[in-house]
Amino acid sequence: MSTAGTNTAGTNTAGTNAAGADMPGTGPVGAGPEGADTPGRDPAGTDVAGAAGEPLHLEPRLEQRPAALLEEGGTLLHALVDALGSPLNVVLPDQIAENAERFRAVFRRHRLTGRIFYAHKANRSSALVRRLVTTDAGLDAASLGELQHALASGWTGDRIMTTGPKDPEFLWLAARAGAVVNADGPAEVEQAARLVRAYGLPRLRVVLRLSGFDTSGTTVLSRRSRFGTPARSLKDLLDTVDRHRDAVEPTGVGYHLDTTSLDEKAAALEGCLHAMEELRARDFSPRAVDVGGGFGISYLAHAGQWDRYTTALTQAVMGRRPPMTWDGHGYGLRMENGTLKGALGLYPAHRHLAGAGYLDELLSRPAPTLGGRPLGTLLLEGLHELYAEPGRALTDQCGLTLGRVLDVRAADRGEHLVRLAMNAGDAGLEDHGVLVDPVVLPRDATPTTATGRPAAVHLMGNLCLESDLITRRTVHLPRLPRPGDLLAFPNTAGYCMDFGATHAQRQPVARKVAVHREGESWHWCLDEQYWPITRPGGPRT
């Protein structure tokens, strides 16, 4: 495939054809940044035969770049899947730079300096990592492979944070390269100090990862975490750091909580401010507080659709309407003695507060034990820098996953079974509990009038396995797909693209391409051949 990277596709003509005809029924996809102006498909009043009931759409929130690609790029995307196979992942490197800038704007609004570290684990893409190196962002590497990838993509150690479980090689390379080590506890500090001394490395910067913060007034419970040092053991941790002063320099403290709750994060950040004071009292000179990640994505265009969908799902579980899923799956909900039990095991797909806005809100929260002043103000007043490690939130709108329709057949109850040339591991949306509608990209540019009626479908994967459903949800599409059509799963770049993809049954793993829009045309190259200084598709005159 040595020539593939220089291919150029997506021309004016192709784009225009696709725009008018290839998107029957979906309307213009996602107009504004919030997609708020999108004239959505009317969920009521559209008649679908069968037990699935009225169509309950979950339209994706699509910002300008992915919306334009789906609207104009149908011919290009079909050509790419023809050449590179199904499934195929598409990334939009320019988007991640824009997302980083949104986080930077929140830093500016709170007058804070510091760094936004992209959590590489969200996506293996080279293009995203290489595009971001040209901005002022940092990178959070969680494995030896990610660290090597970052260094080979042009990152220097001063802009890298290493997190997660660390084997000796990972720790050594981080120290060798001058990266910051987000240290899990005393044992890791000692191990790092031994490596620094044994190999004559420069003094290693460490951020101390804390967990289990105390709260004032009420007890705010948090899920048990495998990681970090309990805040109440900080003294012992500092004793360890003190013994290794020559080898390690604590540049700050941080947390990384797996929760959507702002209350828990605000309590942790407040705990970190107290810990910074501890460090200063012990005569260290810490500079930064690390608030980790978990800022989230809002996947859906309309809050109302999400509310209606989840209400209908509850009704279905309670037996008050027909099932909306394969085999009546309840996504964690169940009925016992006429009462709803369990918890909805779904990502909150529509969020009023996500990404940079979530960080803004966290920084605006008051700290009750510190005079009720906002956390951002306290960071600034304490002369602290802010570190953040968004993964999912930085990859918002940065990519999509394409799957070819192989077979469509009618099932009982009026639904259709649609089999795709991909499996559940290739678009990890379901695995992450993210429910969002795919967009149909027809093979042939037929006139919009001949597109047919809305259809309720089940999406089946290519594994010889009962459980290989792309989603267990009955999906309502604007019309029944035909073999040869593509389904585009939107917004998969954050954890839902290659995180869980496997070679099971020797099925192909998706290739990845980076696309770039220039004027009216689209250009692409293989992900591994993307470099930010060269136009994808090579120079043009």
Added chain:
Amino acid sequence: MRYDSITDAIGNTPLVRIDPEVHGLRTIDLYAKLEMLNPFGSLKDRAAWNMARDGLAAARERGETVVELSSGNTAKALALIAGLHGLPFKSVTNRMRIPEIKDLLLLLGAEIEELPGQSECLDPTDTDDPLTLFHQRLNRPGSAHFHTDQYFNARNTEAHATGTGPEIVADLDGRAPDWFIACVGTAGSSTGVARALRVHDPAVRVVGLVGEKADFIPGIRNADEVQQVGLFDPATYDTIETVGADDAIDGMVTLLRRCGLLAGPTGGAAYQGAVRHLRAVEDALGEEPAERRTAVFIVCDRVESYLGYVRQRRPELLGHAPAKNSVATLTDTEARTATVIDVADARKWIAEEDPLVIDLRGPFAYAALHIDGSLNIVDELFDEMLRGGLPFGRRRPVLLACPVGERSARYAALLTRMGHPDARSLAGGIVAWRDAGAPLVRD
């Protein structure tokens, strides 16, 4: 009236007619059942007392803690009842969204545990709901709890079937109202009252109100959440309608400003939902009915705890004109007129003229590191002080410092406007001071 115990004062609340000029209904008399006048402040006093009363003595003997899953009024009533009987009380909750109530519960001596939020990196196999987690915690070995279980305890419903409901009938001269409108939280009050009213007149129509999912109304569950409630049975209600936070506040403002009722948002939601439903009924009428009909809704609790809730959603309802000597009144142009001084010049100026150095940061940051000899007056306090005039003489020059030199510039401009001849702002603030290598001390 004389009582041996405050719990004897629970119940027998007034039923007050709402002036038709306010609600505008032509053919229906609308009454408010003022449950906010119960001694602990809400409708929940009845259920709390009825669920707890018979178990308190045994619980005390066994040294148990009274425990409930409650976000507010039930916890408040139980905390008081537990205290009255020498028992500790603990509330476990994932829904404590009113900070004032949280503080009040702590003041009453309650212990509060808040359950963790949803995972950001979802584990689809982890489907334990908060209620299950709560019950698991109660059943741990060694746990000594008296769990009142308001969402499943039939004595919750019973308190209203034998109290609230019959009181309404008695106050309407032995007749049940034609409509009863209630917000659905634990479903205890609506189910109990409905049961009592239907004994008198099976034709009474019961309207249940649930919250919109987009926002929340204190004490009301949304359409999905009510399904988790053991006492909830959809057959209790003739219709279930939704009300939003905006409706709740609109209704509350009407009750406050037009009816003399110090109702909170839950009562506001009930009023607004009642009027909306009844107006639609009147509009659908072909001709005026022969006799006037009656409807009753419940005012659950009082407004005072919900000022933050209102401030967040409708700040204009609490609007004040900005004070004269406040940075909020400075225009950006005025703010730019402040005299600023860079770090090098400031150090020289401090050495030569000894200005009063005021550090506007919080006390925590000041204690950690500050300019030697500076005085810490946190900005919000300084703002407060300036409203009354200059807190220092005009002859002493003043250097103001904040983190980056932005707020200090605004205050320097304000001091100048107030007539101070030499108030300056440290350019770039304490951050610039540190970056220039100038000394900061902690003492």
